[in-house]
Amino acid sequence: MINIQNLTQEFSNGKGIFDVSFDIQQGEVFGFLGPNGAGKSTTIRHLMGYMKPQKGKASVNGFDAWDEQSKARERVGYLPGEIAFLDDMSGMDFLKMMAGMQKGFDKKKRDDLIHLLQFDPKTPIRKMSKGMKQKVGIVATFMHDPDIYILDEPTSGLDPLMQKTFIDLVLEEKDKGKTFLMSSHSFAEIERTCDRAAIIRNGKIITVKDIHELQSMQRKVFDITLQNPEDVAAIQESSLLVEKTESNIIRIVIQGSYDEFFNELSKYQITNMSAANQSLEQIFMDYYNAEEAAK
Numbered sequence: 001m002i003n004i005q006n007l008t009q010e011f012s013n014g015k016g017i018f019d020v021s022f023d024i025q026q027g028e029v030f031g032f033l034g035p036n037g038a039g040k041s042t043t044i045r046h047l048m049g050y051m052k053p054q055k056g057k058a059s060v061n062g063f064d065a066w067d068e069q070s071k072a073r074e075r076v077g078y079l080p081g082e083i084a085f086l087d088d089m090s091g092m093d094f095l096k097m098m099a100g101m102q103k104g105f106d107k108k109k110r111d112d113l114i115h116l117l118q119f120d121p122k123t124p125i126r127k128m129s130k131g132m133k134q135k136v137g138i139v140a141t142f143m144h145d146p147d148i149y150i151l152d153e154p155t156s157g158l159d160p161l162m163q164k165t166f167i168d169l170v171l172e173e174k175d176k177g178k179t180f181l182m183s184s185h186s187f188a189e190i191e192r193t194c195d196r197a198a199i200i201r202n203g204k205i206i207t208v209k210d211i212h213e214l215q216s217m218q219r220k221v222f223d224i225t226l227q228n229p230e231d232v233a234a235i236q237e238s239s240l241l242v243e244k245t246e247s248n249i250i251r252i253v254i255q256g257s258y259d260e261f262f263n264e265l266s267k268y269q270i271t272n273m274s275a276a277n278q279s280l281e282q283i284f285m286d287y288y289n290a291e292e293a294a295k
């Protein structure tokens, strides 16, 4: 459904995207992960036919994104990273304007989405918060029942409850066989929805992986507070990976099996324990460093 081959766009400042390639099959939810400035939006803009590739090509539904722009875009719901609204309009005015340009617009679907996302569409856009504007954009993207969704950071500005509502909406559309490309810098969001994900950094694809493989790369970090400070030294002697210690607190990092973790810790009195997921940025760095070391 979506095909990108050796796509390259170097800006005059040397930034851009370089030899980006990946394919997305029908019915697949594909995550596009990377830190700020990695090249996600630039890649997506090529898919929407807003930029002519310097090298390589992008196609959607079998049509070249640049040469056959209108055909390529026909069955696509696109949510840009930043939507250009006309501030004098209300949310509903904007949705009506968009509906006028969409094939397959469904009024009932629009109203159901407004109800789901819980906002007042009569509010003037200039009075809307970032999250509320994002909701208007989501309705505009989903209300014409597209086959392919191309979403640039769809949950930015949404509160956690609304992020969950959005994830459920994606899963519902996925069940109908829809195809998604979704950029994000949130691993949690990608994890809940995606089958596969590409990781991009400095304009280059680092890896394209099945989501379960990506999950196994994510390390868990535990801060354990021990009743007896002298137990810290004993744990350091074990085979657990200790990242740091501070008086009676010890930081243990786990990747994969928990057996040794529970075995060892059952020997001590623990007064507090907190767990944190490794951030996406750290996963990139680990992956990137491992690749570099292997060279």
Ligand SMILES: Nc1ncnc2c1ncn2[C@@H]1O[C@H](COP(=O)(O)OP(=O)(O)OP(=O)(O)O)[C@@H](O)[C@H]1O
Binding pocket: 011, 012, 013, 015, 016, 034, 035, 036, 037, 038, 039, 040, 041, 042, 043, 081, 185
């Ligand atoms: N028109 C342009 N001229 C020069 N540099 C640009 C242009 N557009 C993007 N860039 C640069 O290219 C790089 C990739 O930008 P891009 O917007 O694609 O990143 P992104 O992954 O979408 O990031 P974000 O999460 O911040 O939206 C950045 O360093 C950006 O500053």
